[in-house]
Amino acid sequence: MSEQPILVGVIGGSGLYKLDNLNFIDTVNPETPWGFPSSPIQIAELPSGIRIAFLARHGEFHQHAPSEVPAQANIAALKHIGVQAIVAFSAVGSLQEEIAPGDFVIPSGIIDRTKGIRPSSYFEKVGIVAHAMFGDAFDNNLSEFLAPKVRQVLEAHPEGSVKLHEKKTVVVMEGPAFSTRAESLMYRQIGGDIINMSTIPEAKLAREAELSYALICTSTDYDAWRVSEEPVTVAEVVKTLTKNANISKLITVECLDAVHHAVAEGKITSAAKGGMQYSIITKPEAWPQESKKKLSYILPDYFK
Numbered sequence: 001m002s003e004q005p006i007l008v009g010v011i012g013g014s015g016l017y018k019l020d021n022l023n024f025i026d027t028v029n030p031e032t033p034w035g036f037p038s039s040p041i042q043i044a045e046l047p048s049g050i051r052i053a054f055l056a057r058h059g060e061f062h063q064h065a066p067s068e069v070p071a072q073a074n075i076a077a078l079k080h081i082g083v084q085a086i087v088a089f090s091a092v093g094s095l096q097e098e099i100a101p102g103d104f105v106i107p108s109g110i111i112d113r114t115k116g117i118r119p120s121s122y123f124e125k126v127g128i129v130a131h132a133m134f135g136d137a138f139d140n141n142l143s144e145f146l147a148p149k150v151r152q153v154l155e156a157h158p159e160g161s162v163k164l165h166e167k168k169t170v171v172v173m174e175g176p177a178f179s180t181r182a183e184s185l186m187y188r189q190i191g192g193d194i195i196n197m198s199t200i201p202e203a204k205l206a207r208e209a210e211l212s213y214a215l216i217c218t219s220t221d222y223d224a225w226r227v228s229e230e231p232v233t234v235a236e237v238v239k240t241l242t243k244n245a246n247i248s249k250l251i252t253v254e255c256l257d258a259v260h261h262a263v264a265e266g267k268i269t270s271a272a273k274g275g276m277q278y279s280i281i282t283k284p285e286a287w288p289q290e291s292k293k294k295l296s297y298i299l300p301d302y303f304k
């Protein structure tokens, strides 16, 4: 394993399966109490020598369906190797006219429309109950730190300026089929701006593991609400995926040094950090020994 601290983890979504623009250092594949992550974790070096961790959410070959992504293992593995902040990428559909395919979005809100079939907490079936604070679903400090840096990269893009939208709401649906036109219209009415199938439970688990978590979305289509267009298909999504993935790689090179330093210097203080001690409601004398051992993998300060 790497001698240097790896403070920043990147989760790549559809189209972003490798950071082949960075210097490859090592691969680690930790078996967590929740199993193996979606893909081995790639340790890569930025031009400055700073090291980051990269994990492909759907696996290197996109073999994990959104409902089957081992999100508990993914977040646990990143936390266990020392990561403190996660910058996740996601390909999303647009629910608003002004968010065009090819645009980037850093959301601030989530509407959970998954169906409760994904394990979405580390505090399930362990005899220890915890209710994490999730009003602000992303780490606003990290999102606001990233936004101007991402904007700079997008505006300087050699093929022309790419638009960045901020403070939007992402609807997370179960999938794997895309939404019906009626559902898509409803998501607009309830306040959705963009839609994907992956941010729940990832963001919730990151909060429970006390990690800073921000999402950079790349818009690929107008979903199904727009009557003037055919409903979204994978072929349409794939059209913009490669260009979006290349820009995402550029963002990692240009922005993550600053995130690493800010985390190291305590300038990005996650709202999540220290929060779980106030979220656990079960009395310590009733914590099962085996559960303490399991949870110590992600929260060693509380469970010994």
Ligand SMILES: CSC[C@H]1O[C@H](OP(=O)(O)O)[C@H](O)[C@@H]1O
Residues within 6 Å of the ligand: 012, 013, 014, 015, 057, 058, 066, 089, 090, 091, 092, 175, 196, 197, 198, 199, 234, 237
């Ligand atoms: C390939 S279209 C649907 C698929 O794309 C998004 O994946 P990710 O969030 O990992 O980039 C969406 O959530 C669906 O899983």
Ligand SMILES: Nc1ncnc2[nH]cnc12
Residues within 6 Å of the ligand: 091, 092, 093, 094, 173, 178, 179, 195, 196, 197, 220, 221, 222, 223, 224, 232, 237
């Ligand atoms: N329209 C859409 N719905 C859900 N997830 C998506 N990912 C990309 N486009 C999407």
